[in-house]
Amino acid sequence: MNHIVSADPAGDRPWKKPTAEVYVEVPRRDKRLHVVTTYEAAGDEITEDHDLRVHGETPAEEDDGRVPVRTLDHFCVFEPETNSLLPFERLLTAEDPSSYRWVAVGVIGSYVEDPGEGEGEGEEEDEDESIADDTDQRVLLSKIIECDAHYPTKHDGIWTVDWKVYLRTEYAWYIVLRPAAFYARFYRHAWTCHRIAQTLLDAVTQELQISAAEVVRAVNTPPPMKDILRPTFDALGVTITEQELTANDMVSEMVLTARPALNIIRTGAISDVRPQRALPSMP
Secondary structure, eight states: EEEEEEOOSSSSSEEEEEEOOOOOOOOOGGGOOOOOOBBOOSSOEEEOOOOOOTTOOOSSSOSSSOEEEEEEEEEEEETTTTEEEEOTHHHHOOGGGOOOOOOEEEEEEEEEOOOOOTTTTTTTOOOOOOOOOOOOOOEOOOOOEEEEEEEEETTTEEEEEEOOOOEEEESOOEEOBBGGGHHHHHHHHHHHHHHHHHHHHHHHHHTTTOOOHHHHHHHHOOTTTTTTTTHHHHHHHOOOHHHHHHHHHHHHHHHHHHHHHHHHHHHOOOOOTTTBOOOOOOO
């Protein structure tokens, strides 16, 4: 408290006029609250092209027009001109692939599909038949030309719907696994919508009625430990409630992602949207 000394108006005695000083403390910036919105290249990315050799992947003996299937882990998707990170739901709900102008980067690996796999099951190839190297291959992919989810197939009169999400470039299909830590917030909503839509599509293929509570329970239940998508589930830690399930934005995006598969199942007409996918089987 400071005081101003002056003469007393009623006499000669000095008097003190009280004043107050106000201090405003500006909080320091907490670096932990910093939100990453652009991709910053690490400088060690390999550029994807026709000559890229992937650890554990056996090159095709002849060019039959098909491309390999690989995995993409610790990934992000961004706009190459500005490096702005892309909310993944825009890929899932985009209806015109010709409008794609995005690229992805992440750690890639070879993939072998198990003919008996269930929900999202499958595994990365253990035996290396081409390149013996344990180092991660962090690759900047070429332009994404397709995003594929909920693809239905029919065997012996029974429909099944693939749980995995794929990105396609000119050179390969990539199964999307875990997002990079800074990209998780851009992928989490799409992952949740995808799991809800997949649960409903499974009920459709099995001609089952399913309640909202059952959908929530299925979405919140982790895949089996050996499932290729289990690490993604554990990394994102997504759980939903019935209220979130019926939210307008969730419903609209879920319908958009599931509609192509529903149309195929309803009409029975499978358009060959994967003419260039090569899926090797387990030996």
